[in-house]
Each structure stands twice: as structure tokens, then as C-alpha cells.
Amino acid sequence: MNRNPVLDPTLQEILQVVKPTRADWDTRISVLDQLRNVLQSVESLRGATVQPFGSFVSNLFTRWGDLDISVDLFSGSSILFTGKKQKQTLLAQLLRAMRASGLWYRLQFVIHARVPILKVVSGHQRISCDISIDNLEGLLKSRFLFWISEIDGRFRDLVLLVKEWAKAHDINNPKNGTFNSYSLSLLVIFHLQTCVPAILPPLGEIYPRSAVDDLKGVRKTAEESIAQLSAANIARFKSGSSRSVNRSSLSELLVSFFAKFSDINLKATELGVCPFTGRWENISNNTRWLPKTYSLFVEDPFEQPENAARSVSRKNLDRIAQVFEMTSRRLATDSNRNSIIGVLTAPHISQSLVRTTNVQNHHHHANGARHPHSPQGQARPWNHQMQQNWSPSNNIQNPPYWPGPARPRPQQNWTSQNNPRNMQQGQAPFQGQTRPVMTQTQTQQQQQKSQYKNGKQPMTNAPSGSSQSQGQIGKPPGQVNGVSFARPAGPISQSQRGQVWRPRG
Secondary structure, eight states: OOOOTTHHHHHHHHHHHHSOOHHHHHHHHHHHHHHHHHHTTOGGGTTOEEEEETHHHHTOOOTTOOEEEEEESSTTSBOOOOOHHHHHHHHHHHHHHHHHHTSEEEEEEETTSSSOEEEEEETTTOOEEEEEESOHHHHHHHHHHHHHHTTOHHHHHHHHHHHHHHHHTTOOOGGGTSOOHHHHHHHHHHHHHHSSSOSSOOGGGTSSSOGGGGOOSBHHHHHHHHHHHHHHHHHHHHTOTTSOOOOOOHHHHHHHHHHHTTTHHHHTTTEEEETTTTEEEEGGGOTTTOSOOOSSOBBOTTSTTOBTTTTOOHHHHHHHHHHHHHHHHHHHHOOOHHHHHHHHSOHHHHHHHHHHHHHHHHHHHHHSOOOOSSOTTOOOOGGGTSOOOSOTTSSSOOOSSOOOOOOOOGGGGOOTTTOGGGSOTTOOOSTTOOOOOOOHHHHHHHHHHHHHHTTOOOOOOOOTTSTTOGGGTTOOSOEETTEEOOOOOOOOOGGGTTOSSOOOO
8 A cells, every 4th residue: 555645643633632631520529529429419319420431432532522420329229220210210309419519510311212311511611411310331332432442542543533534424323323432443343354374363353252241249259250351362462473464554544444334335235243253243143133124234343243333324324434445545545635624634633734734834934843743731641650559460541531449538537737728838648648739720729719808809710721710610821713722731620629530430
């Protein structure tokens, strides 16, 4: 394959914009804590736990990604079946409590869905959330996707690029008859299984059964058994000395991905995508898939024989194939950076990248030095900074938000002398603690409070996008055409202290 010299650096520019920063992680964690507070006001949900899943746990979410949340009723105990009627009743009670709190808006109860959910938006953080009850299957699948991403880092990059591309072309919306994000991730897995040489194994070699069927008995025992078997098989695959190594660049893999599915509307009449076996499977020969009632079959490898692409309609499948074909052709032949960005991203991202280039070119000519094409303050991927709680005996890491072993939370053991609120500015914490001391923003907030007490007019709120703006938590200063760039990773604010990666039993 002839490599497009412009494509690889352009893909890296896009990834730098869409990958979440530490602030994006912190923002979602504050949403989870906010929901925990609401649960305390619902009598029937007291004692339940709040567990994120989906792309947040698999580390496959973009900066604008939604947050999937499960309210678990039986965390740590035996796995019991919660009927759909009971889920609907509990979600209705939670809906009333969330509405009464005044901290959530756009509340929508999708009561008759296959899995009943509440769709809400957090008021301060502006994060869209899908809340369900006892969604252990969703959490398990999210962990599997994270483990798979640890096999080869190109998987995560491809998923982020494909999801952004699908949104740009309006084919990432199951309500409108197109892909959900989970099915897009499975397509990327399938592509990396069927490229030559293969980058990922058939998922049946990682876990030889439908994993959801093994979620029974004591929850902790079942989850650990699944994780240990998967860890051993992943380690075996990664250490295989006879396995050929695929050294294709990210751009080559992306172009071949679009080419592989450019005729998916024709293949789908007879063949189904099967990540479990890593092959196209003939639908008529697969008794688990019959009777076929779907336009496209992408088998869920962790919950067989469910179809992860059941939302895709026949009419939209033809349009989807056309978008695949057009994108494949453009990326293989087009050497114009701005044109490539326009094909792969939505206007709010493409316009910002074009604007960034113009500014950088101006500095280049003015100073005689070229500035890198990256949003100012972009943090390293957070999964390289987070603390891992997974047992060293296993050869796979935890998802970024994995419930840790039960142990006292550090902030609960601090004496009043160690409490950051009682420290002088610039004073280091005691007992080796590294929690940040008061930031400049917090100092300004205290000054505002003192101005109120003295009868003076306080300072006005910072503009949208400022780190001081309460309605824009986690949003960086400065926006270009509606796109917020990341603020430099600095000290954690007072309100976020104690929320980042704290262990939970």
C-alpha cells in the first residue's frame, strides 16, 4: 500500500483534540459523586452503588463522550436477577429524586427499551448520562474492551478515529437506524483480526464462551474467574514467539478499515461479522443467528448470539456503505491536510484545526520556528497516569475506573492537622501525602467571600471556558469555533480533591 505522507501526522492532530485530558476524567468522576448523593435520598436505593461502564471504563471515550452509569443493587454479593418491571419502578423513583435536586436537566425516561434507562444531562458539568439498573453485562463488556486495548495501542486510536468519523457523517446514532458505538468498536476489532498478519486474536481465544452466561453465583468470584482466564489467554497471545508482527501504520490500518467495509451492504445479505471466531460467518449456516431479521449482523462476542448492530436499518446500510467507500477513496488519494480533516471530523473540530494551523503558520513565519500542531496543554492519555489496582498476579491492567480493593480512604484518616483546609498556602501535607495545596483560583474564591462579608461587590464570574467557571467544570480556557482546548494539567481543585481514582470496596 502506498502511504499518504500527510495522513499519519493529520491523524495524530485529530487524536490530540479528541482524546480526553485529566480534566475530562475529573469532570465525569464529579458527575458520579453527584449521582451518589442523589441515591441517598431514595429509600429503595440506599446501599446501592454507582458504577460507570461503557467507553469511560474501556478508555475509548472522546472528550465529548457520554457517560454510561449502572446503579448496582447487589454489589459484591450474589448475582440476582432484577426484573424489567422492578428496574422501571426504581428508575422512576430515581427520576423524581433527580428532578427534585435541581442539578440535572433534559431528563428522559426510556421505559420500554430492551434495557430501561434514564437519559439525563448533569447541570454543572454538561455531561450526557445514560443510567440503568444492575447492568453487569455492560460493565463486563467494557472491561473486555479495555483488556483488548492493552494488547495493541492502535486499537484505541482506531476506535476514537472511527467514532469521530461516524459522528461526522451521522452514522453513529442507533435511534436513527445507524451504528451504536459498541458495534463500531466490534467492527474495529474484527478488522484487526482479519488484517494480514492479524493484530488481534479471535475473541474466542481470549474467553472461550459467552462471558455473560458465566455471570452467576457470587459476583466477585464470577468476575475474578472471567478476568483470570482472560488474563492468561491474553498473556499467551502476546508472548507467542511464532506470531507474525503487523507493523502497519495507523493510517494504513484506517484506510484498509474503510476499504474492508465499503461493500458491507452487499456482504450483509449472506455474511455476518463474528469477532468471536474472527471470520465472516455464513448466516444461513449459523443456527444461533436464525431466523435472520436484521439488515446487518455483528455478533456480540460476549453475549452470544445477540446482534450488536440490530439498530442498523436496510435503508441506512446502503448509505453507510457509500460513506465507507467515499472515505476509503479520499484517504487513499487526497494529500490535502484540511480536506482529510474535513472527511474524518465534524465541522466544530475541522474548523478549529484549520484555524490552529493558520495561527501556527503565522508564528512560524514571524519567529522562524515551527510550533507543533497540538492543542495547548493537552495532557498525556490518562490511562498512563492512573494508579492500577489490579493484582500483580494477572497480566492485564484494570480499566481506568476499576473498583479497587476495600481499604480505608486516605482522606478519612487525616487528622485536622493534615487537612488541606487547615494548611498555610504553600505548606506541604504531613505523612508523605502529596495532595495539592490551595490554588490561585481557590484563593480568589476566598477573597470573593471576604468581599461579601465586608459589603463590597465581588468579582464577576469568569467567562465560559475559564477554570473558574462553575458551569464549565473541566473545560479549558479559550475556544475556537466552539471547540474547547485542554488547560494544562495543574493542581486539582478543592471541590475535586478526594474524587480522583479513590479506591472503593
